[in-house]
Amino acid sequence: MASYFDEHDCEPTNPEEQYRQNALLELARSLLAGMDLDLGEVDFSDWDHRLPPAAKKEIVQNLPTVPVTPAQADRGLKCPVCLLEFEEEEKVKKMPCEHSFHPGCIVPWLGKTNSCPLCRLELPTDNEEYEEYKQDKERRKQKEQRLEYLHGAMYT
Ligand SMILES: [Zn+2]
Ligand SMILES: [Zn+2]
Structure with missing residues (x-):
């Protein structure tokens, strides 16, 4: 059974949200490409303008790893970071928002900042x-x- 989120990828509706989302994905991809992310000087008073800190390690370690279902593979479900289609039975990390990523794509990202690069859902931090x-x-x-x-x- 496909879940609601499998059928309806959370589509952002307003342009600003779309922009922020794309910016995050772009950052996640540059991380994947081995480019070092400069997240700026630490200034605790101004979180509005910076990426939140890394997600808690235990939370990241405990993210469920699930196999890609045949239905998802048939639909050509892609990892939002590297844009490669998932293979059937491939193990992917599932975020609480139901977005799935390769462990190698999402784990380094969550070591930089706590939110889903696709929908910005935040995980707890340290x-x-x-x-x-x-x-x-x-x-x-x-x-x-x-x-x-x-x-x-x-x-x-
Ligand atoms: Zn990936
Ligand atoms: Zn998400």
Whole structure:
């Protein structure tokens, strides 16, 4: 049985998202090509403009390795990083977002930054400052949504 995600690759809808996604994939590919990625000087105050830190090692090690199904191979499912079609029964690493990659493509990438190069789903990191930044961002978002809700309730 093919899952929802197998049938519907998460297509980004807005151009900016598409752009960011392509930029990430391009970075992942340059890593694969053996080009060293310069992720810039470490500046903990400005995570908005930089790639997040590496994913936690245990998380990466524990990503499920699954065989490619005949249906996926028939459909010509490709590794998003190297663009090679997966072979039936080939072992691939599956991210929590259901995107599959060659272990040799995704593992070095996750050693650089924690997100899926295709959809930017983030894995937990070891970096406390970054984790705090993420929580803080989430809190601010919730506060904004609450304010918007209150505003809407008062003025509509
Ligand atoms: Zn690959
Ligand atoms: Zn993904």
